[in-house]
Amino acid sequence: MATEAPATDDRARTERPPHVPADRVYEIDMYKPDGIETEGYLKSWKTLQDKDLPGLVWSPFNGGHWVATRGALISEIYKDPERFSSQVLFIPKAAGEAYSMVPSKMDPPEHRSYREVVDRGLNLRSIREREPQVRAIAVELLDSFAKRGHCDFGKDFSDEFPIRVFMAIADLPMADAPKLRAFASGMTRPGGNTPEEMAANLDRANKSFFDYVEVLIQERRGKGGTDIISLCIHSEIDGKPMPHQKLLGMISLLLLAGLDSVTNFMNMMMDFLARHPGTVRQLADNPADIKRAVEEMFRRFPLVAAARMIARDIELDGVELKAGEMVLLPTALSGLDERQNPDPWKLDVKRGRPAHSTFGEGPHRCAGLHLARLETTILLEEWIQRIPEFRAKAGSEPHYESGVVASVENIHLEWDVA
Template identity: 50%
Template sequence: MTSETMAHVPPHVPASRVVDFDVYNPPGIEDGFHQAWMRLHGEGMPDLVWTPRNGGHWIATRGPLIRQFLNEPESFSARVMIVPKEAGLEHKLVPMNMDPPEHGPYRRVLNKGLGPRQIRNIEGDVRDVAIELIDKFAADGKVDFCAEYANIFPIKVFLAFSGLPLSDAPLLTKFSNSMLRPEGENPEEKAASMASANAGFFEYIAPTVAERRANPGNDWISQIIHSEVNGTPVSEYETLAMISLVLLAGLDTVVNFLPFCMDYLARDPGAVAALRDDPAGIRKRADELFRRFPVVAQARLVAQDVERDGVMLKQGEMVLIPSTLHGTDAKENEDPLTLDFGRKERSHTTFGGGAHVCAGMHLANLEIIVTLQEWLKRIPEFRVAADFRLVAHSGVVAQVERLDLEWDIL
C-alpha cells in the first residue's frame, strides 16, 4: 500500500480510536484470516475504531454493535455497502443498495425464487453434483480441495439452478472477484474496478433476460423478469441489478467458506467424528460452522450524525460491519475459535441482519450440509497435507487460494 491511500484523520475522531487496518490486506493475515481480523479484539481496543485506509472509515469490532448497525437503516444506510466509498457507489445492485421500506417489495421478489421450498426441490440435484465431484478423487488419497471441489461445486450447482452454462463460470468468477476484492492502490482505482465488473454482469445477463422475457420458464431468473413491484413491472435496470446480485452472491461466498471449514476439520478429528457419526445431525450443527467461519465484511453509509460507543459518526462517513468480527467475538461466543457443536449460546451475523439477511442463505446451508454428508461417507478421516499452510486473502468476502488435503486409502 502507498501513502496515497491514507486518508487524513477528521477532527472529530479521537486519536485513541485510530488504527492502521486495511480490509483488503489486514496486518498479520499470513498467520490466518480470522486471526488477523481478531487483532481488532485486542486488549484495550474500543468497540468502534477508525482507519485511514480505503478512504478512511469506521470499523465496528464487536458483535452487539455490528448487529445494531445492521438493524438501524435510518442511521446506517445500505445505499453504499462497500469501502472505499468511491467503489461502493459503483456497486449498483438491487435490492442490496436499498433501505426499508423501498427494499421490501424487491426482496419479496427474490424470496419467491430462493425460498426454502424452492431450495428443497433441488436437494437431489445438489447432492448429485457433490457425489460426482468427490468420487473423482476419493480413491486418490489427496486433493487440492479448492481446485477440485470448492471452486466447482457451488458454481456448478448455482449455474444449473439458474439455467446458465457452466462454461460461463470463468467470466462470471472474474466479475465476482473484481466486485468483492476490487483491484487498485487507491479509492479511485478500486471504483473503476468495481464499475467495470458491475457493467460486466449487466452486459452478460442482458441476452438471457431478453430470451426469458420472450420464453419464460419456472427458474428464479424468469420469476424476477416477470415480477411486479407495487403493481408495476420490474424495470429492465432493476431486473439486471437483481439478477446480478444473486449471481454475485451465489458464485463466491460458499466457494470460499468451504475451504475454511475443511481446513479446520482436517486438523480436528473429534469434530469430524461428531459430524461423521451423526450425518442427519449435520443439519442442526451447521449453524456452528457458520458462526465459526464468517467471511464477509460489508459496510454502511452513515445517514445522519449519530453517536455510538462514545464517539460521533458524521453523515456521509462509512462504517464497516464485518461478520468476521461477530462470530469470533469472545465476549459473545466463549472460546470462539473452537468448533463446539454443543454450544448453548451462539451469536453471529454470518448471514447479515435486519432487512438485508442473505437471500441465498437456504441454498448456502444446503450446500454445506450436502458437502459434509457426502464427503464423510467417502472420506471418513482426512488431514491437511504435510507442511501445507492455508493462504487466504481478505476483502468484502475472504478468498482461499488452495487447500491440500490427504487421507489413507482403505
C-alpha cells in the same frame, strides 16, 4: 491508539476529520489486515478484539472510515437501516458508490418489494425441493476423487459444487462460470492502490455483470422459464414490470452472491477439519449432529466485511458519526467475539444457538442462506460417508486474501485408501 506504520508503507491515508478523536484512530486495512500472511484471515481480524479496542475505531485507509469491532455493535448496525443506510455497501466509499445491484443497496420500504421477488426463488421450500439435485452434484464430484486418496479441494470440489448448483438454478452453462467468477472477484476484492483506482475496477466488474445479464433478459423475456432469472424477469413491482435498470441489478446480484462466498467458506471449513480430526470423528460417529454443526461452522468461519453509510449525524459508542461516513462491519468480529460466544475459537458442534452475523442481519439478511446451509450439510454428510478420516497435505498452507468477501485457496487434502 494510532498504530505506527512501517517505514516502507506507502499506502494512501486520509487525514483524520476534526470530529474523530485521536485515540480512536487505528490503522486497519480491510484489504490487507496485518498478519493475514502469517496468521490467516480470521486471526488477523481477531487482533482488534484481543487489543481491547473501543467498539468503534477509525481507519485512515481506503478513504477513511469507521470500523465496528464488537459483535453486539455489528448486529445493532445491521438491524438499523434508519441510521445506517445500505445505499453504499462497499469500502472505499468511492467504490461502493459504483456498486449498483439491488435490492442489497436499497433501504426499506423501497427494498421490501424487490426482496420479495428474490425470496420467491430462494425461500426454504424452494431450496428443499432442490435437495436431490444438489446432492447428486455433490456425489458425482466426490466419487470422482474419493478413491484417489488426495485432492485439491478448491479445484476438485468447491470451485465446482456451489457454482454448478447455482448455474443449474439459474439455467446457465457451466462454461460461463469462470468469467462470472472473475467478475465477482473484481467486485468483492477490487484491485488498486487508491480509492479511485478501486472504484474504477469495481465499476468495470459491475458493468461486466450488467452486459452479461442484458443478453439473458433479451433471450428469456416472454418465454415463461422456471429458473430464478426468468422468475425475476417476469416479476412485477407494485403491479408494474420491474424497471429495467433494477432488473439488471437484481439478476447481477444473484450471480455475484452465488459464485464466490460459499466456495471460500467451504475452503476455510475443510482446511480446519483436516487439521482437527477429533471434530470429524465426532460428526462421523454422530451424523445426526451435522445439521446443528453447520450453523456453528458459519459462526466459526465468517468471511464477509460489508459496510453501511451513516444516514444522519448521530452519536454512538461515545463518538460522533457524521452523515455520509462509512462504517465497516467485519463479520469475523461477530462470530468470534467472546462476549457473544464463550470460547469462540472452539468449534463446538453442540453449541446452542451460536451468535453470529455471517449472513448479515435485519432486512438485508442474506437471501441465499437456506441454499448455503443445504450445500454445507450435504457436503459434510456425503464427504464423511466416503472419507471419514483425512488430513491436510504435509507442507500445504492456505492462502488468504481479504476483501468484502475473503478468498481462501490452496487447500490440499489427503487420506488413506483401503
